[in-house]
Amino acid sequence: MAKAKRPKPQNGVKEIARRANVALATVDRVIHGRPGVSKKTLEKVKKVIEEMNYRPNIIGRRLASMKEYHFAVLIPEIAEESGFFWQAPADGIQLAAEEIKSMGVNVSSFFFNQNDPHSFVTNADKILKGKFDGVLLAPFFIEESIAFTNACEKRNIPYVFMNSDIPDQKSLSYIGPDLYASGYLGGQLISFLLKPDDHVLIVNISREIKNIRQNRLLRKEEGVRSYFMRNKIKNEILKIDITNVDEKVVEKKILDMLATHPRIGLIFVTNSRVVSVAKCLEKNFINHVRIIGYDLIQAGMEYLKNGVIDFLICQKPQEQAYRGIMTLYHHLILNLKVPEIYHMPIDIVTKENSAYYKN
Amino acid sequence: MAKAKRPKPQNGVKEIARRANVALATVDRVIHGRPGVSKKTLEKVKKVIEEMNYRPNIIGRRLASMKEYHFAVLIPEIAEESGFFWQAPADGIQLAAEEIKSMGVNVSSFFFNQNDPHSFVTNADKILKGKFDGVLLAPFFIEESIAFTNACEKRNIPYVFMNSDIPDQKSLSYIGPDLYASGYLGGQLISFLLKPDDHVLIVNISREIKNIRQNRLLRKEEGVRSYFMRNKIKNEILKIDITNVDEKVVEKKILDMLATHPRIGLIFVTNSRVVSVAKCLEKNFINHVRIIGYDLIQAGMEYLKNGVIDFLICQKPQEQAYRGIMTLYHHLILNLKVPEIYHMPIDIVTKENSAYYKN
């Protein structure tokens, strides 16, 4: 609306060329480290650039180099099995994609099957062949992820981890929960609900429950136990690992457990499978046992609303993914510094604030 | 890195001009609604634009029109009195400003004194005189804010409310808490901590506690009471308004209250003044009374950590302000749709997750 002013430019490549008394093309060569510049000229131009504290104009750059940036996203399928958990990250990615589309960034998503490492590898290969400029991935399968990101490094493709981290890899950034801390918080929430002589049952439901170092669920369990230790909470902690995720199997195991340990007053489930436990208790009219779990998937929300589940701990998966894309954008296009680790706030969701965490 | 491709453009003003068989300048006139185009040509060009579903190239536009955008922010001073609460929004604004600086957006902040409506007006006038393209404000003083935003509307300057809303004004967007809902959640948190025969004390500490429609604190109180009603919680609710914010006055009033009502087991403070109450209880070694309050200011965080305060309810003020600026950016520069209302998630902060809400 306001009239545009057109004062003579004070900075920019033109001014550098003028001050260094060279052609624009030469300045360009220096800036992009292209060959064909004598040492003498190189030094001269570099000095001027230093003096001017030159920052390239992103707009001009984007217009001139009609280069399109391509980001790849590698996340699990949006499947019923995981309560459509990955819908939210997909939404966040969509949102970010729209926002930066006008800057010439395209975002392509690749989905793998959570039960099939092979599908992860297949899609990772597609990405490597696709000549992408940046990658956002959920490193679900550790070894396969390491192989993939190593390949990215070889090709100088920056990658961002989301949802879970692989600390030793040289990722541009990690965006996701601090699992141990979220478990520790879980410990506190448990203590709010626990009656003096109650026992607590920790339940891990997952096909693969391997070693403690890498397993997400066990990190959370650790957190809970630490909270109890440090706060000298004496209530007994029972624990059960269920590697068959079938609802009926879960139901049976839970009922068995409750039968043999009648003093269990609270069940803490380390992931979104908490809905299976909730379903079991609701179905069997067990309402003296409190439930705390993870992740705000649709089914979980409903159990929260009808009071079967008391707390869900979650991390706004939509925002997590949104930030992941924006991190690549900031790094690659805007040349802004990005944090190496961004731990998402650990959100406590109850019946009464769940509406605001929808996505 | 990848080679830029230069295929012949398929869209853009040039293509419109070609298809409509007119000059570029004419297309430009149509797009910007400038005069000097015959009705016939106007229709013709408009039709082509429709057909092509033309979307202007933001990059080209920003480069050609060297217009700088200027956003103004009108928020309270970062003062000791409010526990430096406004530091976080200021940080969020700073973050957003850096991000969009390269798109030619400048952000200027104006700070008013929370106890002085006049300083609000003075700064608002400065903004009106400063020819800004968009405004983000915390409408602390209702009437003065209405006058200011009306003036903005007259000048066609979009404005965004943050932190509190004035629903009847035609703001571009509101970003902030749903106060009633946050009180309702407060009710639930109270119920977690309350023992059967406890009384609850609701405390409003603020210089001005006026009518219920507009007062932030009373909206929260309403929320708490609603939760008790709907969930048939019978514990008695006591209530006290303290209009003198001096710590000693607060201390005296609280102690009086506790003395005359010994069954008070929990104090719910409707804003960040909860720290005054916490200080009082700590100082007087009263540790059988639980405290729930609002806002994650530094002092509050400390009381959370040492267990004097159990819960704080907050809304990530940094992100709130960040979103405020980005909303203006999306609307004015990127021409994206922005939500009319964005209610921030209502966060529950305890000792154990407070670290992740630092800002």
Add this chain to the structure above:
DNA sequence: GTGAAATATGGGTACGTACCCGATAATCCA
């Protein structure tokens, strides 16, 4: 010292849009 090859440098155009300015066509008034 001469040629060619290798190196170094500059000129110029393009990206998509905005906007100035000059040219032409239509209209008006006397």
Add this chain to the structure above:
DNA sequence: TGGATTATCGGGTACGTACCCATATTTCAC
């Protein structure tokens, strides 16, 4: 009918950067 005014339109340049192509300079083998 002619001159002047106004409405309508097109040409051309600019924004800041990238990159192609041509030219100038140096290097080096013979």
